Amino acid sequence: MKEIKKAVVTVIGKDMVGILSRVSTAIAGGNASVIEVSQTVLDGYFCMIMIVNITEATLGFEELKNSITESVPEMKVHLMHEDIFNSMHRI
Amino acid sequence: MLNMQDIMETITMIQDENLDIRTITMGISLIDCADADIEKSCKKVYDKICSNAKDLVKTGELLERKYGIPIVNKRISVTPISLLAGVSGGDPVEYAKTLDRAAQTVGVNFIGGYSALVQKGFSAGDKKLIESIPRALSETELVCSSVNIGSTKAGINMDAVKLMGGIVRDTAEKTKDNQCIGAAKLVVFCNAVEDNPFMAGAFHGLSEPDTVLSVGVSGPGVVRSVLAKMPDEAPLNVIAEEIKKTAFKITRVGQLVGSEAAEILKVQFGIIDLSLAPTPAVGDSVAHILEEIGLEQCGAHGTTAALAMLNDAVKKGGLMASGSVGGLSGAFIPVTEDAGMIAAAREGALSIEKLEAMTAVCSVGLDMIVIPGDTKAEVISAIIADEAAIGMINSKTTAVRVIPAIDVPEGTELDFGGLLGSGPVMKLCGKSPAKMINRGGRIPAPMQSLKN
Incomplete structure (x- = not known):
């Protein structure tokens, strides 16, 4: 079985209409698929973390990140390979 | 499974607390480039560096994107050039220029290794190389130079110490139009x-x-912000424990990036150096960690004890996080590169004597200290001798990197820009050590050398 590569996408900023939809569209556009979403709105601030399967992605890290950023220019977007979190927080 | 808190912690560390990979450094042996003909030797050096390091910068950038963490510097270190100069003879500055050219070609930030190891005496090439350092550093941009003048095993080569006082002065003199850089x-x-x-x-x-x-990781800002969240009455052992945990996390990131970079470049993974290396940026200061531990300002009585604890806790956390910890691994205290140290030096809270004491318990020595432009060569030699003595007796690395502010009027500061920062001129003791320095010779190896 092919190893699954995962990335973590975080989107933070002022809440508004359609963030989730625009971000997911951008991710789908790069042929990556969303595995898990965790999202809260605290005090008007939107904070979303997505685990994304990028095994079959047609875009590289930078392009995918740019495409998400362009879809929600008002928000702060991070896209990182999941290994950095695993190595930092798991022994 | 990843949880939200862990993810946010990592992102905050990188985005707000300046966590970064300070450097990935490729070490390249030039032993097989040695040739009796200096021209041929230089050509081989250039070719080897360019072919081995051609993908270094590209790989660094790739990993920056993949993990979303800045890799601030990409660097190269090479075999001490004195060895090649010893074989080829000729003007060693040719090698410096070759290294500079190769570094420009592959796009790295610095190249180190214009060096000589003379702790026990000079061999062919050593003296010539040392004497050429002022020219080499003024005629190149990216080349860095180091000279080892003492060790616990060999004692201190006081002839070299004497020589180096003058070399440091000359080097500043030759670059006085460019902040004595x-x-x-x-x-x-x-x-x-x-x-x-x-x-x-x-x-x-x-x-x-x-x-x-x-790989060299950094993260003073991360440690500081962890300590900032601790209550004022937390005992020091609890503080040490928190520093340890943080150092562990930082080191794991370095290990991940380093081992992956080595794999991509198909070279052996060397070591991870888990030093807390400050930058002049706000929130990236080792002095501020010490202040967070509970000092009004870095330089206050108690600074040495706080630094000793910090240094030790960083090492302990890092050791578990990586199988190959090496290098200097600890806390750096370069004055001009640390916003908190600069402030303390400006206010007069931090003196060179206090810094000297601090070097006995941290991982390096008197680093990036601006001294008066009229400082005599023998005084610089004596500063070097003092530092070397601390290193020799305590079986640790110590170093001196002082910058004489040649022709800089009193009250003004040197400003190197970028990571090297800026800083005020620090006062030295006015009494002369000339007689002792002029004796030359050697300080014999200490008792600590006889471990066998």
Whole structure:
């Protein structure tokens, strides 16, 4: 079985209409698929973390990140390979 | 499973607390480039560096994107050039220019290894190379130089110490039109380590493999913000424990990036150096960690104890996080590169005497200290001798990187820009050590050397 590569996408900023939809569209556009979403709105601030399967992605890290950023220019977007979190927080 | 808190912690560390990979440094052995003809030798050096390091910068950038963490510097360290100069003869500055050219070609930030190891005496090439340092550093841009003048095993070579006082002055003199920057690229070591990835003291040791990739991580800001969240009444052992945990996390990131970079470049992974290396940026200061521990300002009585604890806790956390910890690994205290130290030096809270005491318990020495432009060569030599003595007796690395502010009027500061920062001129003791320095000779190896 092919190893699954995962990335973590975080989107933070002022809440508004359609963030989730625009971000997911951008991710789908790069042929990556969303595995898990965790999202809260605290005090008007939107904070979303997505685990994304990028095994079959047609875009590289930078392009995918740019495409998400362009879809929600008002928000702060991070896209990182999941290994950095695993190595930092798991022994 | 990843949880939200862990993810946010990592992102905050990188985005708000300046966590970064300070450097990935490729060590390249130039032993097989030695040739009796200096021209041929230089050509081989250039070719080998360019072919081994051609993908270094590209790989660094790739990993930056993949993990979303900045890799601030990409650097190269090479075999001490005195060895090649010893074989070829000729003007060693030719090698410096070759290194500079190769570094420009592959796009790295610095190249280290214009070095000589003379702790026990000079061999062919050593003296000539040392004497050429002022020219080499003023005629090149990216080359860094270091000289090891003492060790616990060999004692201190006081002839070399005497020589280096003048060399440091000359180097500053030759670059006085450019903030005396030459002296900021020259380190005088005792107990130099062979696998240090940090500049300006990096060189590729003789016992190292042909090509190796080492990583230096940093993160004073992360440690500081962890401590800032602790209650004022938390005892120091609890503080040490928190520093340890944080150092562990930082080191794991370095290990991940380093081992992956080595794999992509198909070279051996060397070491991870888990030093807390400050930058002049706000929130990236070692002095501020010490202040967070509970000092009104860095330099207050108690600074040495706080630094000793910090240094030790960083090492302990890092050791568990990586199987190959090496280099200097600890806390750096370069004055001009640390916003908190600069402030303390400006206010007069931090003196060079206090810094000297601090070097006895942290991982380096008197680093990036601006001294008066009229400081005599023998005084610089004496500063070097003092530092080397601390290193020799305590079996640790110490170093001196002082910058004489040549022709800089009193009250003004040197400003190197970028990571090297800026700083005020620090006062030295006015009494002369000339007679002692002019004796030359050697301080014999101490009792600590007889471990066998």
